[in-house]
Amino acid sequence: MVLQLYYDLYSQPSRSIYILLKLSNIPFKKCVIDLATREHLTREFAETKSKIQRVPFIHDGDFKLNESIAIVRYLSREYALDDKWYPKDSAKQAKADEFLEWNHLNIRLECATYFLVKFHIPFFTGKFSSKERIKKLLRNLERCLKDFERIFLSNGPFILGDQISYVDIHAATEIEQTRTACYDARDHFPKIRIWLDNVRSECNPAYDEAHVIINELTSIEVKPKL
Template sequence: MFILKNAGRMGLELYLDLLSQPCRAVYIFAKKNNIPFEFKHVELFKDSILGMKMPAGNNPGHSHEGQHCRGEFGKMNILKKVPALKDGVLTLAESTAILLYLSWKYNTPDHWYPSDTQKRAQVDEYLSWHHTNIRGNAGKALWIKVLIPLFTGQTLPPEKLQEVMDELAISLKQFEEKFLQDKPFIVGSEISLADLMAIVELMQPIGVGCDIFEDRPKLSEWRNQVEEAVGKELFQEAHELILNIKELSNIQIDPQLKEHLAPVLRKMMK
């Protein structure tokens, strides 16, 4: 299902798990722009390779030890993180760097990362703000509703989720007022890397039943426009896993991994 056209010997390889928000951004961008690559499918939870250091708000796209860190991936990427790119001798392990590299190398349409200085600055501004705001808050609902119970066997009280959603609401208000304003997209009339990075994060709470677009007509309209710009079929394909997140409850987690992670996760519960 996830095997794409092989780019050939020493061609572009992308190491991805579509449970991860940044991985989805890279996947959508590459597919939308017809960039040939070999999909190296990393299954973070099934392969028992969830990260050993997880501050609150972190997400399963970051990993530091485990099965995929041995062999091919571990040798290629010492940071032990996905998404990761290998293109000949070049390796990259940060989503923004990967997206920019792909846009430059494959000369993708200008609207993704505009050549206009002011528009490019707007993309850069959003991407700088994104990490500690939208990214810092949107992924927490998944941890609270699915991942912490999966690893600890304990369900968090409803007020913990409400606290997280209140924090996210502040970021969403800033996103609408500062970055969207009355525009179809963050940088005007066309989609950019800023929109792509934002939407994959905001689909994370949707996957666990927290509809952040309800009662936010401006945000909902923006989502619809991003889906149209990307292509609804590709958008749904990329988000299939997160929209069926309950299937994670059937995964058999390595007991040693559970034992190691439980104390860390319980700290997130406080």
């Protein structure tokens, strides 16, 4: 039975796993979950598809697995996933894991929070946060991106050095999402701009395919309802 990927490209982790599967040529069935209609929050969904009720997740026969990073590690063990995506060498894998652990409370936290507060919540509820809160979140975001440049983009064109890996996809899809909230890191951080261009070039056409919805949402100006 072919691997099944349950995802919504509105979700950053979904985009990262989708791109990886497309690039690795692992056959998979596309199972789109519409987060906007909240189908993932039903009791039936929890009982038949995923108890965690988040995307992405996979079904590999009778085996079910959530969480994008866990999925990558599973694919590296069970499928012919190219070593460059998630290294098998212990030291190189540890460096990949170092970034993925750092990412949780840095890029993931700050990019997702800014996206949620500045775009997602106003877009779906019409509720806006104060200018003061937005400014604080922006300061946190830019401090994080500055640290990212300094710590992880100083030893080559990619996070782990000269070769692209899954950690680049994971980070890039997160940073791209803030464009929907009218913040493009390319305009403020030269190293990130070059790095994003490199990641996109290495991952196309899957990269652009996964970001169609993000590109569409950047043209939407969210305003308070009168």
